[in-house]
Amino acid sequence: MNFDEGEIVASLREALGRFIEKEMPRSAVAEWDARNHFPRDVFKKLADLGVMGLTIPEEYGGVGRDIFATMVVIEELSRRSLAVSVPYIMAACYAGMNIEECGTEAQKREILPKIVTGDMLFAYGLTEPDAGADLASVKTRAERHGDVIRVNGAKRFCSGAGIADYIYTLVRTGPEGERHRNLSFVLIPPTAKGVTITKIEAMGMKGAATTDVSFDDVEVPIENLVGGEAAWNKGWPMLVGPGLDVEKLEVAAIGIGIARAALDDAWAYAQERRQFGRRIGEFQSIQHKLADMQTQIHAARLTLYHAAWLANQRRPCSSETSMAKLFATEVAKAAALECQTILGAYGYVKDFDAERYVRDALLMPIIGGSSAVQRGNIFKQAMAVR
Missing domain, CATH: 2.40.110.10 (Butyryl-CoA Dehydrogenase, subunit A, domain 2)
Known part of the structure; x- marks a missing residue:
């Protein structure tokens, strides 16, 4: 097994990192959150990177189906703002994947090129x-x-x-x-x-x-x-087909993005905040919290990436996608709350992003099929092969 991401994904992460720092600064993200605002101008600039085409075949202007890379985009955007990552899902996944899988040829010709340019979103x-x-x-x-x-x-x-x-x-x-x-x-x-x-x-x-x-x-x-x-x-097969599996992965990727942001902020705060004459990151209790967050996020990412690889191969993956969604979203909730704990009172005020991480993370185990639903799916799949 090769766990290297490869040059394409590494370059994708690097390009997204530059885009986020330039077009999605923390101050702007806080404003979007306060206004419940969709920054359409930023979204259009994101489309210029070519990432909308990761679910679109080349004949319609995309770069070909790459579920793994799509999850990477969702994860990286979600580290900074769901006001951009969720609309990205609405375009690349809700619109792109469903029409590519289920649409007529006329629907594909009409809709898919507009997704690539950032001009089409589905709810x-x-x-x-x-x-x-x-x-x-x-x-x-x-x-x-x-x-x-x-x-x-x-x-x-x-x-x-x-x-x-x-x-x-x-x-x-x-x-x-x-x-x-x-x-x-x-x-x-x-x-x-x-x-x-x-x-x-x-x-x-x-x-x-x-x-x-x-x-x-x-x-x-x-x-x-x-x-x-x-x-x-004939809508039921469209609903329970590959699109539903990928929807679970989308939410898992959002959760991992939130969890990584929470860990980054908690880590930085632990190196800056001083109490009793020492940085709080020197206390073993804080170190252990950070170590646990790091471990859980690493495990969640591996679970997501494996399930995304299966989905991209169009192999059966209902159980694996449920596992990824269940585990990653519960990790996101735990990481956001742990970040808030490490920041103390500062983690509870709106001047710090930790407060937003908690609000966003609490939703992740609910949407895209609740944790209870995923546990039921996993059990049924396991029973079927025993």
Whole structure:
């Protein structure tokens, strides 16, 4: 086994590091967080680096599918700000991967080149007030009337709907009793008549604001049915296919980015803060905290990278992606809280980034399938091979 990242990924990390220091200074990040603001100008500059094309085939302007490199981008951006890393996921993953996997040729030609240039973002319209982990129970309904699809219903915790170009919406297109055999995906512009978006004030993940979305007789052309007319009632395989596995990895990568930022700040503070005539980093109790954080983050990264490698090879990886998501997000929460502990009172005030790390990290074990859901997935996969 070769654990070297290679020159391409090393160069990618270096380029992202320069970009972050220049375009995403801590002062700007604090402002984005306070305003719940998406810095679209910074996002467009990020697209100029070519990283949006890491999930896009070359014939549509991308550089070819590289899930590992995509996770590296998410991780590095998340070390500084989710206001940029989450929209990156909305473009490269939500839009790029889903259309590349499930779209018609016409949809690919229309959408994929716009992702590469930073001009296309999708929000996920999956969760509903009464459908969280059990997405087969969604009630948002779509009916076909000639060449028009009419949608009625509501989505909850639809992050980024206000900045997206389309809401990638899971809808019921047949009798409720059939569950998995009567679901489809429809692309709904947030600006369409009958769409209402309401912000939900949440603790963290600012920039791609969490929203409620309602659809009241919203009409879109049949061309907006993902996969074309042949995909009517074929949405479930699209949902549980490779895209769902990669979504777990996306959240894991965010978590690792937050954890690394927390460790960096805790380490720097431990070398600067003095008590009882000594730097607090000289006390063994602080050293052990930092050592544990370092070890847990290292293990989480290896778990993520292995699962990303499997996903990129299109090999079965449902269990590995669940393990990565479970472990990395729990590590992120622990690291953020440990950073806050080391900083003491300073870790609790908004002048220090540690306070934001905690708010963001607490969300990671919830989104993309909760830790309980991942444990259930891991158990079921293990039972299947025993």
